[in-house]
Amino acid sequence: MDTVAITGHGSYLPRHMLSNAELPPFDQPLSDDEMERIGVHRRGWADDTEGIAEMAAMAGQRALERAGLEADAIDLLILANWTARRYIPEHAPRVLRLLGAKRAFGWDISCACAGFLYGLGTAHGFLQNPRWSRALVIASEHTSRRGRPGSKAKLILGDAAGAFVLERKEGTSGRLIDFELATDGAHHEIMDISPESWVRTHIQQKELNALAGGSMCAVAQRVLDRSGVALDDVDWIIPHSGTAGVQATVVRELGAAPEKILANFDSIGNVSSASIPTVVDQFVRAGTIRPGDLILSAAVGTGWYAAAALYSVGAG
Template sequence: MYKTRIAGVGSYIPEGRLTNHDLEQMVETSDDWIVTRTGISARSIAAPDQYTSDLAFLAAQRALADAGLTAEDLDMILVGTETPDHPFPSVACQLQHRLGCRAISAVDLHVTCVGFLSALETADAFIRSGKCRHILVVGADNLSRITDYTDRTTCILFSDGAGAFVVSQTADPSHPGILHTATHANGEHYFSLYQERGGSIKMDGRKIFKLAVTAMTETTKQTLEATGKTIADIDWLIPHQANQRIIDAVAEHCEVPNEKVISTIKYLGNNSSATIPIAFDLARQDGRIKRGDTLLLTAFGGGLVWGSALLQF
């Protein structure tokens, strides 16, 4: 039986910034109001000529370099995104060409903020089956393109960015790697968070807050139970960066100390499927995450969808 290891990690954060003070000039809001309710001070925003494939391409290049691999080594590309450059073809197909890959499989996953975890779970299955040796897994979104900047309940949250893993096959059972993945869906809550047809993001904030905390708490506990692990075994919790209050509530319910929780939302906002791989990469760059660390990733998104992954880096 093969195992999936994280061979390389990379991310790209657009240079554009949208601060709370900028938003004060656009809608009826204030820096204090936003920070108190979301924990966000600023958001990363792509340039007008930067599309999701551009963000994904830059993150992918960095992940490949980190893995010491080339595009020709890849057997598959999986991209979690809600904001492809075009309704079709896929962002993954654009990456296949721009990176210079062979004629490999290239697929987008349409799973909102759980897109990256869903792609990671899919990649793990292909690696374990022996069908693929190296897979590029990307979370990339340009949510500023579908944000209504006259709606103060949503425009304070969303941002742009991309993060990527290169996952590779190992036959060594003792080698660090992905230990468990799980994703779930419940369409009963479909209209609690959705994009209007051809329009912008709509959200029932209070309902989503409760659903998010419950879903991420449950999947985190279930993953620990499934692997026989406890919070004491976890070095880092990386939750989806939707709202600092949600992050804090999940950590509290799961009894994870604050010093073990990685949060990037203050200066980056919520860039959907990109939040977890970006947070992972930034914490690896600043020395917090090290090889051998055990990490628990968890996310939720519109659908309602939610999931988690446990891995040893």
């Protein structure tokens, strides 16, 4: 297979980042202990000017700049989104227009919270064809709008966008080494959207944590085994943020050192499919993740989707 490099990354957070004190009232007031246990102290809620396409274009432009590319260099764009799906037109064509990517073709995918990793895997397949050399994969979500007003979901859910640039290219410090995609239809009914457009969960949170953590660990382990990489050789583990309980389950079941887990759940909440690229972008810019560091990411999404990727990011 041809090498697929990760040469750029970028993210976008809404202008309005709400602290816990700024949130609307809950149905039942939460104690300080409950708020601390949930673990989110701030989250972004997009305004009317920060649509899915607008946030995606901002994250995509920043990823392109880091890769040293103009938008016209991109051959294809994949946009992961489920929180604001449209029948026609989908969001990707507008993102291409906002970016000025006149040569590229693009389309939307869903796959819930696993959408970004599904997008990476899809782009990898296209880039094995010599007709195409560069892809932009973006996740853009209005997750805050899928929580019932007055519920704890409004404390946890936030909005964001994140993006990677992928190129068929040798000799870079960033590379998509391997990935795993899985779907288990036996669990397709455990979550859905109510007639009012809010997420509903039909199993207990403890069961959901166990299922999510187990699914992420299973696909992650398959990637490690196939690549011949031991968990100790991985520099950083970046799971889909989900909830603090899901993260704790992943750490426990993988047997990972907690200090290797990178997340921004406390500062931006659960931003669904945008969680992994926003973490990568944040910690690269902070100097925590260095070019060539080996990263293992995993995510799950209602459906029931699971995905994992082993990769490193380039110097930009």
